[in-house]
Amino acid sequence: MSDERGPTSVDRKLGERVRARRLEIGMSQEKLADLLGVTFQQVQKYEKGVNRIAASRLYDIAYALEMPVERFFEGLGGARRGAKSEPSKEDFFAIPGVAELVRLFASIGSIKVRRRVLELVRATAEEKS
DSSP: OOOTTSOOHHHHHHHHHHHHHHHHTTOOHHHHHHHHTSOHHHHHHHHHTSSOOOHHHHHHHHHHTTSOGGGGGTTOTTTTTTOOOOOOHHHHHTSTTHHHHHHHHHTOOOHHHHHHHHHHHHHHHHOOO
């Protein structure tokens, strides 16, 4: 039996997207916590989906992260019912290291080198270990 008041898959997805956006703009959990007037442990709980985020708090988070609140909900139409949806940019940025990888990749000036990096990443991803 599950606790109906406990976090759902939507709550976990919102937390992932908060974390992804925070990392995307290079903000620490401490800075976000300070802007929200909560502890960084509370921000951790939001990001992990342990604690549900109230609508008013999500509004404050969106403001602090300089993004429209509706972006947190993009592609979540069937999340509660288990329907598959296309991953959003925020979903990818929730993966540790992705934000840094994108930032570093964008800093490569040579198109030739960028192509080679893509080839390496593609070959690595296709490798069956």
